[in-house]
Amino acid sequence: MDVTHLAAVDTTRAARVLGEIRSARLSGQPSAVAPRPVIEQSWERMLRSGVDPDHDVRADPLSREEVQRRRERSALRHVLPVLREGLLATADVAHHIMVVADEDGRVLWREGSAAVLRRADGLGFELGADWREDVVGTNGVGTPAVVRRPVQVFASEHFVRSQAGWTCAGAPLTDPRDGRLLGVVDVSGPLETMHPATLAWVGSVAKLAEARLREMHTEALERLRAVAAPVLARLGGRALAVDADGWTAAVSGMPYVRRVFLPKSLSAGACRLPALGLCAVEPLAGGWLLRVADDERAPRGSSRIVLDLSRPRRWSVEVTGGAGSWTRELSPRHAELLYLLAVHRSGRSAAGLAADVFGDPARRVTVRAEMSRVRRYLGALLEHRPYRFAEDAEVEVVLPDDPRDLLPHSAAPAVRRRHTRAPGP
Secondary structure (H helix, E strand, O other): OOHHHHHHHOHHHHHHHHHHHHHHHHOOOOOOOOOOHHHHHHHHHHHHHOOOOOOOOOOOOOOHHHHHHHHHHOHHHHHHHHHHHHHOOOHHHHOOEEEEEEOOOEEEEEEEOHHHHHHHHHOOOOOOOEOOHHHHOOOOOHHHHHHOOOEEEOHHHOOOHHHOOEEEEEEEEEOOOOOOEEEEEEEEEEHHHOOOOHHHHHHHHHHHHHHHHHHHHHHHHHHHHHHHHHHHHHOOOOEEEEEOOOEEEEEEOOOOOOEOOOOOOOOOEEEEEOOOEEEEEEEEOOEEEEEEOOOOOOOOOOOEEEEEOOOOOOOEEEEEEOOEEEEEEOOHHHHHHHHHHHHOOOOEOHHHHHHHHHOOOOOHHHHHHHHHHHHHHHHHHEEOOOEEEOOOOEEEEEOOOOHHHOOOOOOOHHHHHHHOOOOOO
């Protein structure tokens, strides 16, 4: 029996069946119908993390001032018109609301049916509320952020009992430049107002929003390129124009690099940058001009690399060495690849990594493309033939306490094998 399709024709029966499945699984008894895999895996995470299914836990919501501050710094503010046009046109008629949360699961925008908004208040689904999965259980905001794909949660598929009268469909919103999670958009409402097709609808609108972000990035680089072109034409030597996040708009006297890592506190003057060395930094409208010093390249020296995989959805690599110290958040795929290279310090071939990640050694081209992107920010710290960390680099991996919480989104066979290991020191 497909409970999600049953919900489209008989919501009362669907709610009863889902309630029976949930009760059986939480009591350790077999159920006549198995929960959907995405829901069952989420329930397992909730049981491991100690979320109480019968206790409605609500963290203190953010203040209005903090909500406004997060709105102003969130890239999602730029795509609100796309989300509103796609999801709110029938909100009052369909009795649903649209919720947009940031990468920390905090609700930043909430719009739609006034009646449903009042019901959401009763669930603590309010502005500034924390709807991470490990705080409030399986839900349409927190769970898509963990698994990094659209998820619909019907009625008693919610782990916490108080949310059983609610249904939501959420999709992650990622930065199209590097795959970094920006937040989640969710459509929610009472069970009887929702349909299984809602999930595809929300996922499609999320893709439109990401496409708009990609367009905005391209347009900004084109504007910066127009500003930089006459400046670069007058210069000798190696130079490049990058935006505030290090994405390259134009280069002169050197091969094109897609992105340069910039420290958060970058200012005009001399600065050593990973993979470039000593640079003269000058402001440009919309970014920076980086002039690479040809007479003094920054030595690699001995570097320390810390790969932090302990925090859900916030994987990062920190490098400390001759070029200073910097940290970069990782996409899910790059987190997988760097973890595998940390495990195999002697190195892995493209075919070996393809087997580790995809279960198919023939997917070498895909691996090489991803590793090329990784090397753009790790530079000489990552060698190839085979792919491996530099021999003189000290590499530390920070793992979650429970092996099953390591990259929980991952379908990579090598990572899934670690998930099956029993917890231990």
